Structures are given as C-alpha cells and as structure tokens.
Amino acid sequence: MATAVSAPGKVLLAGGYTVLDPACRGLVLALSARIHCVASPSLPSPSSPTAGRITVRSPQFQDAVWEYQVSPSDIDGAGVSVVQTNDGDGNPFVLTTLKYVLSYLSLPTPPSTTLTILADNPYYSQPPPPIPRFNNLPFPIKSAYKTGLGSSAALVTSLTSCLLLHFSPEHDKINNNKDGEEGGGEGLEKHILHNLAQTSHCAAQGKVGSGFDVAAATYGSCIYRRFPPSLLSTIPDPTTSPEFTKSLKNVINQRWETMECDPITLPEQIGLLMGDVQCGSSTPGMVKTVLNWRSNGGEEAEEVWKGLNSKNEALIAVIQGINNNSTDNNTSEKEEDESLTSHIHQIRATIRHLSAQTSVPIEPPTQTALLDSATALPGVIGGVVPGAGGYDAVCFLYRKNDGVEADLRRFLGEWKVENGVVKVLELGMEGGEGVRVEDVKGYADVKGYFEGVVEL
C-alpha cells in the first residue's frame, strides 16, 4: 500500500528577522504550492538487500535519486545508521529526515521502500506557460532558481509525515483536531509531526532558523511565535551519542508550550499575488549581519527592533479586526484598505531604516520602486519584500474588485528586472489545513514519475 502526503509552502508577510526573537510574532501565510511525498514498497532488486533499503527520488530534476542503506547503530542508543550508497550529490534534508524519523520510530531495518517527491511548479523559476503539473526541469536541483517559498521546509514536513504514517501501522491519518483539544480524535498528532519536522529541518540546515516555515507547512497560515531555541540544543549528536534516541523522543513527545501558531487568514475580499523577481538572495548571510547589528547596537538598535515588532503587531491586529467585523458594515472597504495600506507603509519604512543601519538589502531600492509603483494602482493595497527580503520575490495584497488582479498582473509582466520581467507565481493563500494526506489515485496523470515501485 502506498502512502501520500503533501505540505504547503509559505510567505512571511510580516516579521522578517524579528520572528527569530521568541518575544516577537510573525504573520506567515501558507500557500497552495505544495511538496508531495509518496511512499511505496520498492520493486525487488537482485543487487540490493530487501530490508533497510530506502530510495528517494525527485524525478522532476536531473540526477535526483538518493539510495540509502539503513541499519542499527554500533552504539546502543545512538541514531539509526543511514548511509547513502549511490554516487553523486547528497541531499542533507532527505538524509537528516530519514535518520531522525527512523530513530524516533526505532526502526533500524525498514522494509525496502521508495519515496517519490513531487514539487508544485511555483517553488522554482519556470519557463513560460503552458507547463504541465510537476513540470520537469532539465537540470539538478542545485541549479534551479528558488522563489523563496520554503521548499526545504515543505519537503521535510511532507517526508516526515509520510514516513511516520507509512511505517506506523496504528495510524493511517493525521489528527486535524487542534493540538491539545480534549477528546482529541484519531490519527497521528500534529504536534509530533511538527516537532520532528522542525528538529530534522534545523539539524539539516546546520542552524536554528525561527521555524515559521515548518510551522506553516504543518499547521497552515498562522501568527507564529518561535519555540525556545535551547530546546533543540539538548539533543546530542545522532551518530556518536548513546543518549540521542532517548533525548530525541523526549523533545519530540513534549508540547512546546511557548511556541504559538494561532490560525489567521486574509480577509475574504483581499487577494494575495506573488511575483518572482528571478534574482535570488543569500538568507544566512543577511540574518547573521542583522543579528550582529542588534547584539552590538545598544539601545538604538533595540528601539528599532521593538518599533518594527509593534508595527507588525499593529498590522496583525488590523487584519484580525477586519476578519472579526466582516459582518458589520460600520467600516467601509475604503477605510479598511487605507488602514492596511498605511500599516504596510509603516512596516516598510522601518525595514528600510533597518536596511540602511545594517547595509543589508532587505528592501533594496529596486524593490522599493516596484512596490511603490504597484501600490499606486487602483485596488492594490500594498506590497512587501517578504521574509528575509532581498531579491527573491515580492508579495502584494489587493482588493478583489473587478479588474484589479488583471491590472496588477499586467503591470508586473511589464516591470523590468535584471533577468527579464516579474513573473507572477501561480498560487494562492491557504487557510489552516497545513500538512494533509493525499489520495494516491491523484497522481495517475504523472505515473511516469513513479519508477521502481510495486504499485501506486
């Protein structure tokens, strides 16, 4: 029997950098661009042993097959051993997730299994339409231009969930009840999926990001407050420590009480449009510089940081206010739009100040020109350079009135950037669904991608 799961991508509309601080919250929207993972028994192979052989394939890309042999560790209590057996580049996100999930399950010799990964098109810059679903890109993953939608977080979350469901005979679904609710319902609890995906993702990245991307991949759109970073530093080295498995299970099975992921959506009449500016940025370097500036900047830096956080909170409050008042007519659409526009402007002004203070191009001048010109179009409420900022993508909010989206698309299609024009990413906002189980029949149109498996 095959198991299929998908998890959504993200856009951090407000809270870039400040969300790294557990005292601050960020506004993250889950996107309809998903990464799918399908686990199926592998076809028997005369050259490999049947137990402990895991093959991971990402068939949209060149040379994207990773074969692993899984076996018990020589050290009692250490993580299971997962060794790549084929040549070529490794994939740290896949390897670490396998190691952590199989150790959590205490499964050192899983049955021979193939995991097929399929990513929706908006994660990477694409040729002009029409293109098929799960378009094939004729190069390795490392040569793909990412659009900043959190491919690694969606991948790790769907792979974690797929492995847990496929190898846990007691669960065939995900429990969608809110974590911690009394009388909780059946299925694999989301906080276990989340904690395990978050831990694997941080370990694979080699740094602890705020984790808003894994939270959105698991729980959907939310107002996010980071877990305490010290939580993960208690987990010792998986290869050498006899305490690894015990410590991992302990961290995964507890509730991460101070982390918050409160559901939120954009008001119904407000649309989201994202554009790929096709240049790319290096997030880790930008984060390091901003955090150093904060550590060394004394009271002045602290004031900017707090000011930015309170402006982010104010935007969140306006969105929640519009959502709560949607049935009373006291506030006109015009007033709502003006309030949103003004709050977005204030956040951007503080971000530009932060950019100037740190010399980090969070909202570089070329993006300022693009955002300001687009915001001047009728019905366009405002736009931001999301997340870490830079040159990956832009994100706009607009009123869903006749013609507004079409005008904005036309405008972006004519706006010149270094490598051409801004390309609209074909995606929308999702609500609070997050990671979900998929029907394997839904992949019938892309059967050719599923090599080496017994059945779909």
Ligand SMILES: Nc1ncnc2c1ncn2[C@@H]1O[C@H](COP(=O)(O)OP(=O)(O)OP(=O)(O)O)[C@@H](O)[C@H]1O
């Ligand atoms: N379709 C895929 N199949 C297998 N691995 C993938 C796939 N997409 C992404 N990855 C893994 O994720 C890595 C990219 O992760 P990275 O964190 O750099 O990007 P991202 O999560 O998309 O970016 P951002 O955090 O800026 O949104 C790739 O190098 C690869 O290891």
Ligand SMILES: C[C@@](O)(CCOP(=O)(O)O)CC(=O)O
């Ligand atoms: C700068 C930061 O706050 C946001 C990065 O966002 P993105 O990956 O650029 O969407 C880092 C983080 O939260 O992990």
